[in-house]
Amino acid sequence: MEFIKKVIRKIKDGMLQEMYEETKWMYTYAKKYKFQIVFYIFLGVLTTVMGLASSVGSKYLIDAVTGQDSGNIALIALFIVAMGLFSIGINAITTMISARINIKVNNEIQAEVFDKILVADWISMKEFHSGDLLNRLNGDVNTVASSILSWIPSLITRSAQFFGILAIILYYDPTMAVIALGSAPVMLIVSKTLMKKMRDYNKRMRQVSSDVMSFNEESFQNIQSIKAFDLVGLFSKRLRDVQQNYKDVFLDYNKFSVYTSSFMSVVGMFVAYACFGWGVYRLWTGHITFGTMTLFVQLSGQLSSSFKSIVSLVPSAISATTSAGRIMEFFKIKDESELEDDKAKLIQNNTQGKGLSVVLDDVEFSYNENKTVFQHADIVANPGEIVALVGPSGEGKTTMIRLLLGLINTKSGNASIRDINGVSCKISSATRRFFAYVPQGNTIFSGTIAENMRMVKQDATDAEIVEALKAACAYDFVNRLPDGINSKVGERGSGFSEGQAQRLSIARALIRKSPILLLDEATSALDVFTERQVLRNIMNMGYARTCIVTTHRPSVLTMCDKVYKIDSGVVCDIDEKEVNMLIRDF
Numbered sequence: 001m002e003f004i005k006k007v008i009r010k011i012k013d014g015m016l017q018e019m020y021e022e023t024k025w026m027y028t029y030a031k032k033y034k035f036q037i038v039f040y041i042f043l044g045v046l047t048t049v050m051g052l053a054s055s056v057g058s059k060y061l062i063d064a065v066t067g068q069d070s071g072n073i074a075l076i077a078l079f080i081v082a083m084g085l086f087s088i089g090i091n092a093i094t095t096m097i098s099a100r101i102n103i104k105v106n107n108e109i110q111a112e113v114f115d116k117i118l119v120a121d122w123i124s125m126k127e128f129h130s131g132d133l134l135n136r137l138n139g140d141v142n143t144v145a146s147s148i149l150s151w152i153p154s155l156i157t158r159s160a161q162f163f164g165i166l167a168i169i170l171y172y173d174p175t176m177a178v179i180a181l182g183s184a185p186v187m188l189i190v191s192k193t194l195m196k197k198m199r200d201y202n203k204r205m206r207q208v209s210s211d212v213m214s215f216n217e218e219s220f221q222n223i224q225s226i227k228a229f230d231l232v233g234l235f236s237k238r239l240r241d242v243q244q245n246y247k248d249v250f251l252d253y254n255k256f257s258v259y260t261s262s263f264m265s266v267v268g269m270f271v272a273y274a275c276f277g278w279g280v281y282r283l284w285t286g287h288i289t290f291g292t293m294t295l296f297v298q299l300s301g302q303l304s305s306s307f308k309s310i311v312s313l314v315p316s317a318i319s320a321t322t323s324a325g326r327i328m329e330f331f332k333i334k335d336e337s338e339l340e341d342d343k344a345k346l347i348q349n350n351t352q353g354k355g356l357s358v359v360l361d362d363v364e365f366s367y368n369e370n371k372t373v374f375q376h377a378d379i380v381a382n383p384g385e386i387v388a389l390v391g392p393s394g395e396g397k398t399t400m401i402r403l404l405l406g407l408i409n410t411k412s413g414n415a416s417i418r419d420i421n422g423v424s425c426k427i428s429s430a431t432r433r434f435f436a437y438v439p440q441g442n443t444i445f446s447g448t449i450a451e452n453m454r455m456v457k458q459d460a461t462d463a464e465i466v467e468a469l470k471a472a473c474a475y476d477f478v479n480r481l482p483d484g485i486n487s488k489v490g491e492r493g494s495g496f497s498e499g500q501a502q503r504l505s506i507a508r509a510l511i512r513k514s515p516i517l518l519l520d521e522a523t524s525a526l527d528v529f530t531e532r533q534v535l536r537n538i539m540n541m542g543y544a545r546t547c548i549v550t551t552h553r554p555s556v557l558t559m560c561d562k563v564y565k566i567d568s569g570v571v572c573d574i575d576e577k578e579v580n581m582l583i584r585d586f
């Protein structure tokens with residue numbers, strides 16, 4: 001009893017508990033396919049039984065040929081051939097079932113992870129490098145999906161094979177069965193240490209492979225800077241360094257795997273030889289027939305190969321559970337907050353086209369405990385107003401925009417939107433529907449211009465697209481393109497100038513006709529004349545809009561109704577005199 005408790009304690013302890021949880025998680029995806037999986041296992045066991053039956057058949061064939069049995073030679077031979085053909089047919093079916101389950105589970109996990117990444121808390125997701133995300137989304141998901149059948153179902157079929165062989169040996173010669181099990185104690189003693197090492201190696205392998213992918217991803221994104229700073233040589237060398245790191249871990253793991261499998265093979269070989277020796281002895285002393293000896297020779301070979309394949313499941317189980325653990329990390333991240341969704345819906349229904357105010361009341365925010373970005377922030381932006389956020393670089397303007405978008409949450413105080421009836425709703429992901437946003441930098445997707453526009457308003461007509469492009473002062477250059485609004489845009493707006501891409505981004509934001517528009521340095525690449533024209537158009541589109549801009553440009557400030565300065569953690573609105581001083585300083 002004490003021994004059983006000890007074993008259960010060990011199973012629950014650390015690594016095994018983790019592997020158990022990870023396996024459980026993997027099989028939540030397999031539930032849908034339980035009938036196919038049971039059928040797959042059934043076919044696997046059937047193949048095993050047929051294999052064993054044909055081995056027993058060959059014993060009777062030899063005994064019949066050597067005259068030690070009176071069986072019908074032709075019938076037995078036919079039986080063996082039939083078993084072989086059936087096995088081939090069943091193998092074909094199991095391969096097809098496995099491919100179907102594999103691809104379906106792969107797609108399901110990938111889609112769920114993708115969705116989770118999109119709704120997970122923004123700051124927590126920032127901890128992952130995009131290369132690492134890609135590696136987990138592709139490599140790890142693929143490993144898990146392909147292991148749904150190669151782990152537990154294979155364990156069942158291979159164990160069935162192992163115990164089937166053992167049962168036959170036991171039937172014909174119990175002593176030989178004991179010899180065949182000789183390797184079990186050795187395996188039990190070394191298994192935990194080996195599994196721990198294997199799991200560590202697996203984690204390291206995944207990490208270094210993420211490092212290589214992250215490096216490549218970042219390099220391709222910044223290829224222009226790499227060339228401009230003449231860093232081709234440096235990056236070339238860096239790639240080789242990360243590759244070297246990958247190679248070191250890979251070869252280390254490979255060495256460990258080779259040693260482990262050689263050790264297993266030696267143990268298996270001694271067991272097989274011992275079985276063989278015992279069989280020869282029994283034949284020599286006349287206790288068994290030639291047919292039984294042939295059966296033993298076949299079975300001892302099969303026994304060691306089935307033992308090997310059970311053992312080979314260990315690394316694949318470890319690799320699968322390690323990958324599962326890496327994917328599960330995403331699901332442990334909390335979702336971004338969605339507060340007062342009902343109120344947001346009420347505001348949406350009641351105030352269409354009538355405008356919304358943004359109100360910040362004594363708001364404090366910090367990314368981490370050590371550094372407050374701003375505190376006691378009081379901001380009001382009303383429909384029809386352009387409100388500017390200014391201040392030195394790195395003081396929190398973009399952070400304020402993130403807060404308004406509900407990507408990050410206030411530490412204290414209240415950030416909300418308010419309709420003309422005075423109904424207010426706390427800002428969170430639920431209020432994002434009221435905002436249109438033009439971020440810093442180039443954020444146009446690959447596709448056509450029209451596809452980019454319809455991304456934010458799926459039913460936008462060509463006329464609406466043209467109207468938005470005109471308001472963003474983008475129609476002139478779009479109209480000159482041979483395919484007009486159906487012209488292709490490359491990755492990250494490639495094929496267009498920075499200022500053109502900015503205007504396309506603005507048009508995309510305008511087409512949504514959201515009551516609140518956030519422009520984060522969104523006109524920085526435009527000439528002063530175009531910039532002012534764009535801002536004027538934005539405010540004259542025939543419906544009440546609240547526009548909040550972050551800017552370093554005096555040309556924008558002269559058009560603003562209110563200016564808030566963010567500096568050293570303090571947010572305050574500044575009067576006309578200070579604005580004029582700022583314009584002079586700029």
Ligand SMILES: Nc1ncnc2c1ncn2[C@@H]1O[C@H](COP(=O)(O)OP(=O)(O)OP(=O)(O)O)[C@@H](O)[C@H]1O
Pocket residue numbers: 126367368373391392393394395396397398399400
């Ligand atoms: N994801 C983040 N995690 C931790 N700190 C951050 C993060 N993003 C920004 N910060 C810090 O918050 C502060 C404000 O950054 P923010 O990007 O809001 O400045 P900004 O005023 O928009 O700057 P700029 O005018 O240069 O765009 C900076 O000190 C920055 O280091």
